[in-house]
Amino acid sequence: DKIDSDFIPGSLRAAWPFKINIAFGVYDRPFKEADMAPDILRPTLAQALRQTDRYAWLCAERFSYLKPAKSGGAGEAWLNAVRQARADASQKLTQK
Numbered sequence: 001d002k003i004d005s006d007f008i009p010g011s012l013r014a015a016w017p018f019k020i021n022i023a024f025g026v027y028d029r030p031f032k033e034a035d036m037a038p039d040i041l042r043p044t045l046a047q048a049l050r051q052t053d054r055y056a057w058l059c060a061e062r063f064s065y066l067k068p069a070k071s072g073g074a075g076e077a078w079l080n081a082v083r084q085a086r087a088d089a090s091q092k093l094t095q096k
Helices: 038-051 076-090
Strands: 024-027 056-059
Touching (some): 038 056
16 A cells, blocks of 8 residues: 555545645744744745645734734735745746
8 A cells, every 4th residue: 555544544545645735834923932034934935835735824823914014914024025935936946
């Protein structure tokens, strides 16, 4: 069996690769000693988008991305980080 897992019944193993997707979540807040800022969010989110099967989600706990900054929403730097991450992810990486 290519998919040898006690959690997946034998009858489902052949279909499993076609039914499962890998996604990544990125938080907009610091985690433990790791900081989070727009210049960190951009490459982190871009890398998540490049590696996922289909989706990466941004867990917006620090700001609302639906409100203007003057109403407590994310500032322009944060919005641009998300926009640029999407653009970056669509470009192929070049090896150095």
